Amino acid sequence: MHSLTKTMILAGALFASSTASAAEPAEIPDSDKSDYLIVYGRHAEPKPNDPVAVRFDKIKVTKVKFAKPDKKNLEGATAQFEVDLTSLKTDSDKRDAHLKSPDYIDVAKFGTLTVDVSKPRADKNGGYRASAKVAFRGKTYSWPVMFKVVETLPDGVRVRGEHKLTRKDVGVGKEAGDGVAQDLVVRVQLTLKSAAK
Numbered sequence: 001m002h003s004l005t006k007t008m009i010l011a012g013a014l015f016a017s018s019t020a021s022a023a024e025p026a027e028i029p030d031s032d033k034s035d036y037l038i039v040y041g042r043h044a045e046p047k048p049n050d051p052v053a054v055r056f057d058k059i060k061v062t063k064v065k066f067a068k069p070d071k072k073n074l075e076g077a078t079a080q081f082e083v084d085l086t087s088l089k090t091d092s093d094k095r096d097a098h099l100k101s102p103d104y105i106d107v108a109k110f111g112t113l114t115v116d117v118s119k120p121r122a123d124k125n126g127g128y129r130a131s132a133k134v135a136f137r138g139k140t141y142s143w144p145v146m147f148k149v150v151e152t153l154p155d156g157v158r159v160r161g162e163h164k165l166t167r168k169d170v171g172v173g174k175e176a177g178d179g180v181a182q183d184l185v186v187r188v189q190l191t192l193k194s195a196a197k
């Protein structure tokens with residue numbers, strides 16, 4: 001019986017550690033009203049602090065056009081935003097410097113990410129599906145994206161979205177032998193106001 005109990009405890013500990021390492025990134029609290037873009041990555045060899053959050057706080061909505069008078073209905077709206085890639089921050093200054101270097105983002109050469117979102121269409125889950133044109137490190141990518149309205153404001157809305165991609169999709173880091181795993185999760189929150197120009 002003693003041996004069985006020890007085996008069960010060991011199995012439980014192994015299960016708990018594998019679930020923790022495979023867990024999705026923690027939800028951002030609704031109390032965070034800031035505009036942000038956060039990229040979550042993992043180490044190729046899992047570490048206790050995975051997933052690592054790389055947060056970009058210098059984000060600016062440069063254009064917004066609502067197609068309908070009701071700001072809660074975003075069908076047909078368009079928006080553009082820019083992210084200052086030099087504003088990246090993690091829990092490690094050493095990691096920040098490495099991510100900013102030519103090995104990864106190369107912020108000295110490519111300091112801005114620009115995203116144009118268009119053609120939003122309501123989906124059956126109460127959110128929206130749209131097209132995003134992303135200009136990053138001298139290349140342009142087109143991706144389908146999903147987002148939802150998390151707050152209605154007097155002159156606009158606050159939206160939140162998530163997109164999964166790989167480092168290979170955007171040519172960041174090495175394909176093989178890199179310390180960072182391929183899979184990434186991107187979360188973004190934006191305040192869209194009709195006055196944005």
